[in-house]
Amino acid sequence: MxxxxxxxxxxxxxxxxxxxxxxxxxxxxxxxxxxxxxxxxxxxxxxxxxxxxxxxxxxxxxxxxxxxxxxxxxxxxxxxxxxxxxxxxxxxxxxxxxxxxxxxxxxxxxxxxxxxxxxxxxxxxxxxxxxxxxxxxxxxxxxxxxxxxxxxxxxxxxxxxxxxxxxxxxxxxxxxxxxxxxxxxxxxxxxxxxxxYRSFTPKLDHGDEVIVRVQHQLQREFSQPLKVRDLAMQVHLTERTFLRRFVSATGLKPTHYIQRLRIQKACELIETSALAFERVAENVGYEDLSAFRKTFVRITGQTPREFKKRFVGIGPGQRNGTVTAEDGA
CATH class of the missing domain: 3.40.50.880 (Class I glutamine amidotransferase (GATase) domain)
Known part of the structure; x- marks a missing residue:
């Protein structure tokens, strides 16, 4: 042939x-x-x-x-x-x-x-x-x-x-x-x-000093409950003006920005620690494990367990024969 x-x-x-x-x-x-x-x-x-x-x-x-x-x-x-x-x-x-x-x-x-x-x-x-x-x-x-x-x-x-x-x-x-x-x-x-393989790298060179200040705050307090209204008040802007300037500067709505920041932090914890799935979620600001898992999958295209297996080589719950919440998620 x-x-x-x-x-x-x-x-x-x-x-x-x-x-x-x-x-x-x-x-x-x-x-x-x-x-x-x-x-x-x-x-x-x-x-x-x-x-x-x-x-x-x-x-x-x-x-x-x-x-x-x-x-x-x-x-x-x-x-x-x-x-x-x-x-x-x-x-x-x-x-x-x-x-x-x-x-x-x-x-x-x-x-x-x-x-x-x-x-x-x-x-x-x-x-x-x-x-x-x-x-x-x-x-x-x-x-x-x-x-x-x-x-x-x-x-x-x-x-x-x-x-x-x-x-x-x-x-x-x-x-x-x-x-x-x-x-x-x-x-x-x-x-x-x-x-x-994507990492979240926020844009900080956009020239809007007010928004940069908010981004620095989010970097420090990403695991804390954050409301757009409160962020706007802290920089003396109306919520509508704050939203417009934040999206213009970063390309993301504040809620999506925070989600990406939290998931990036979660990825770092999964790669560098032995924390169980539920502890990772808690450390990055998620009380609802289901919401954390859905957000993780939407942003990274894989579950936390799949991420661990791909980049660390072992899945959660395989250490010393233990089983974590992610194995059943």
């Missing part, structure tokens, strides 16, 4: 993460090895190209590519101001039927082609706010690790190029090849979300 080759172009553009550029090429190389062993022939033809060569007979690239990948980028200036020939080339490739993919900050490059307008995409959670502000016509969902929108595929995390590679291998060969590749690489091929 043989299958038509899939030509994949990996853009080595200024600031691109070299480990991702080479790693993707090696991932498809290994996928080809598995395909040969299964009698499928070599499916993936990988071409790493220097974007600076575009416009010079397309840098020796074939006329048509099935896939174009923009790897992560560590240089702010590079992904915020990519070379125009690269943007023009990506647009032509997409117009010719190529699936265009980005990883992490590569989404900034892709967005500047206009191809993402009206689309739902992902990027690194730490870049999501800046991306949303710069490209308001694009719907960014940074909770997702990977979004496959048929002709546009975006991956969020810095290392999610591995997930993108697995997605493409499954799409152009089959899921068995993808799972075998994952086993060889010793990487998880199960469903994951970027929200599992």
């Amino acid at each position: 043989t299958t038509a080759r899939i030509h994949i172009g990996i853009a080595h553009y200024p600031g691109a993460l070299l480990s991702a550029v080479q790693g993707l090429a090696e991932q498809f190389f290994l996928a080809n090895r598995i395909c040969r062993e299964r009698g499928m022939g070599e499916i993936f033809q990988t071409i790493v190209f220097d974007s600076r060569q575009l416009g010079r007979e397309e840098g020796g690239l074939p006329d048509t590519l099935q896939v174009v990948i923009l790897p992560p980028c560590l240089d702010d200036d590079a992904y915020l101001e990519p070379p125009p020939p690269l943007l023009e080339w990506i647009t032509r490739q997409h117009r010719g039927g190529a699936i265009v993919c980005s990883v992490c900050a590569g989404a900034f490059v892709l967005a500047q082609t206009g191809l993402l307008n009206g689309r739902r995409v992902t990027t690194h959670w730490a870049l999501a706010d800046a991306f949303a502000a710069r490209f308001p016509e694009v719907r960014v969902d940074s909770g997702k690790l990977l979004i496959n929108d048929t002709d546009i595929i975006t991956a969020g995390g810095l290392m999610s190029w591995v997930d993108l590679g697995l997605e493409l291998v499954a799409q152009f060969s089959d899921s068995q090849v993808m799972r075998q590749l994952g086993k060889y690489l010793i990487v998880d091929t199960g469903a994951r979300e970027q929200s599992y």
